[in-house]
Amino acid sequence: MKGTVPLVKAHETALYGSKAVGLGQAIRDGLPVPPGFALSGAIVEAVAAGNDRAIKQVAKTARPLGGPLAVRSSAVDEDGAEASFAGQHLTLLNVPSSEHLGAALSEIWWSANSDSAISYRQRVGLFTRPSVGVVVQALLDPESAGVMFTRNPINGADERMIEASWGLGEAVVAGQVIPDSYRIHRSGEVLQRTPGFKKIAIRTLPEGGTFEQEVPPELVEQLCLDDGQLAELNGLADRCEQIYGPARDIEWAFADGKLHLLQCRAVTRSGS
């Protein structure tokens, strides 16, 4: 059965979804994306239907990544210009190993076929059958992570806007902390750095899943990015804009001292 390729070979959005193809393109362009695989909507569906051959195939495919794994939905029409499925389709962080992938893919398939997802699709005028591809990557254990807009999404100013916190970036994305915020001119000049109030960090559990770890008091209001890391992020913003065009919405993480790109997509709303 076809339907599993290394991310670098994910070309067809209709098979693998926009997230997988976007990350594949990023790897092909030399951006620092963690290694992984793209699974087609068809193989995800087969796994959810209990097809033994498909279950074995995805487990075998992901085995070289070791564990734990980050398993993210990549719906075929996800992150499109007219409808964003952010929050509708599931992302499972810290799936312990490739042997647990079948259950994770079933959960993701159902997230795209849940009552709320179907209601949402109808609200935004989508009446086609949902198809959800998946991205499987080695899960990072970041020191810090967050999001970055390569242009100010509120007033369109030509500056990077960064939000950062300790641990996995889900704390920022889900609004569980007040993140540090930074504004950087594209020349690299730091225009503003404001410490947040980061009482928790999301960390991985050995048996799978994540938990909220209390941040030591001295780090709660300490900036989690230094000047060198801000320069690296500015460089990443430059490269993403050169490759994909202006106004990008980026998810990133620093793990083992290295910057990783987790997602790069067009900003869906801008005040400019």
Next chain:
Amino acid sequence: MTGAPVDALQRVPLFADLNQREVKQIARLFKQRTFPAGETVVQEGSGGAAFYVIESGEATVFVAGKEYSTLGPGDYFGEIALIDEGARLATITATSELGCYGVTFWDFRPLVESNGVIGWKLLQSLARMYREARAG
């Protein structure tokens, strides 16, 4: 391959007029789904997407915020949503880990559209259920 148990589906009034071969065709469309304890399985008033048969565990049904009944293995809910995608009439919450077989209308509709015999029998079942509901 999985799929729902045929005998469980034969107890569903909507499928009462179908023969075993026809029920088997429907059973093959089902996928397993597990809800953790405490999770809201369906929400009253929200659009319905799937029909579920409970394989294991227990769930509580709430209507207008009041506890209405308890569901267990072999029980089912949401079958009318397969046809009209209408709003859920109750909230159902998993009281323990709930193992279900589910089918979405995306998968159900093509089978009915391509099989007029099944479609007609479902229509007859719906007509009977309608008469029973009117008779109170």
